[in-house]
Amino acid sequence: MAGLVGLVVVLAGCGAARRPDIPVPPPPAATAPVEAPSDGVSLSALGFTYGPVDRVFVPVGAQVSSRVDQPDNVTVVLTAPPAADLLAFYRRTAAANGFAVTADAPAARTLTFAGFGWAGTFTGDDRASALLLRPAA
Structure with a gap:
């Protein structure tokens, strides 16, 4: 995808053989596939x-009035x-x-979610709505 920069680091073991008394951590979970909605366009x-x-979308035809794209705040x-x-x-x-939905408050029109090293919040009222993404703490 355009605008998406990927970095894969592979570390190969060299040196002493693995000790059987030291537990081996499980491999990281597979990355969830991206399901681009037919009615959405990605932030990328x-x-x-x-x-x-590549995993966060805006509805097709949505009116974006303002945007911020910084390393610590989208x-x-x-x-x-x-x-x-x-x-x-x-x-x-x-x-x-x-993403794991961590809170969902329909009456307040607020949703929070987390995943892939980021935390997200959506909230809105009758005038405007905002989607905020920040690096997870």
Whole structure:
């Protein structure tokens, strides 16, 4: 994907043989596949470079009024569609793309999720909505 920079580091063991009395950690879990929604466009396609830009989407036709793309803060402010529709979109697409939903408050129109080293929050009201991504603590 354009704008996505990947880095893979492979460490090969050299030196003494593994000791049987030292436990071997399990291999890391496989990365969840990306499920691009037919009604969404990725942050990477919108020119964002920080965060999990290939796993977070904005609905097609959404009106982005403001944006921040920094190493410690990615923010998308949306004026349309309505917050309830966006909440349903992020509830569906976050889980489908490997994020763990950590809180879901439909009455407050707020959703929080985490994964891939990032924490995300969506919130909205009748005027605007915002999606915020920050590196996980």
